[in-house]
Amino acid sequence: ENEEECVKHCRDTELCVSLTFRESDQRCYLKSKRGGSSGPTIDAGHKSMNMECDNSAVTNLNCLRKGLNFPGNDLRNLVVENEEECVKHCRDTELCVSLTFRESDQRCYLRSKRGGSIGPTITAGHNSMNMECDNSAVTNLDCLRKGFNFPGNDLRNLVVENEEECVKHCRDTELCVSLTFRESDHRCFLRSKRGG
Numbered sequence: 691e692n693e694e695e696c697v698k699h700c701r702d703t704e705l706c707v708s709l710t711f712r713e714s715d716q717r718c719y720l721k722s723k724r725g726g727s728s729g730p731t732i733d734a735g736h737k738s739m740n741m742e743c744d745n746s747a748v749t750n751l752n753c754l755r756k757g758l759n760f761p762g763n764d765l766r767n768l769v770v771e772n773e774e775e776c777v778k779h780c781r782d783t784e785l786c787v788s789l790t791f792r793e794s795d796q797r798c799y800l801r802s803k804r805g806g807s808i809g810p811t812i813t814a815g816h817n818s819m820n821m822e823c824d825n826s827a828v829t830n831l832d833c834l835r836k837g838f839n840f841p842g843n844d845l846r847n848l849v850v851e852n853e854e855e856c857v858k859h860c861r862d863t864e865l866c867v868s869l870t871f872r873e874s875d876h877r878c879f880l881r882s883k884r885g886g
Contacts, residue, residue, distance in 0.1 A: 710738040725783035729766030729800050744781050748774045753823035759816040762807025765800040790818040805863035809846030809880050824861045828854040840886030850878045
């Protein structure tokens with residue numbers, strides 16, 4: 691069997707959306723998830739593909755958050771050339787909605803949840819992004835209740851410059867629906883329930 695026959699088998703098989711062809715014995719592996727079970731691995735002698743792919747230019751690097759890590763909910767990690775290549779791997783991996791690129795060793799972490807498991811952490815040398823993001827101006831500061839705390843249901847807390855930055859972190863964090871900004875130390879508490 692060759693690569694073309696492998697593609698035909700996938701095309702003719704219900705639920706097949708990707709494949710791996712092992713060159714050594716010309717074995718064809720049909721897959722039911724884009725990118726296999728949990729994303730790509732570097733493996734010489736193998737050729738893999740999704741039946742449908744997005745090879746367009748990467749245009750969402752404006753979602754990249756420098757100096758932030760989105761820890762947890764890892765699908766896969768691998769060494770890549772840059773953030774752009776990391777985005778392409780996320781595109782190719784089913785369930786991938788966010789990523790973190792660690793500059794020190796160019797490691798790309800593909801994640802299954804926006805903002806990682808519970809939101810961002812300030813971590814030098816890490817750049818993270820959701821595949822889709824809201825970079826629009828913060829217009830809902832009129833919802834801020836001065837002098838009130840919404841205690842409990844914390845996802846994450848971190849020190850930020852101001853209330854607007856706190857709102858932006860909430861936007862980037864799956865399950866975040868409310869926040870508390872403590873003025874005394876500029877600590878931003880991301881919450882998973884309205885009113886805490």
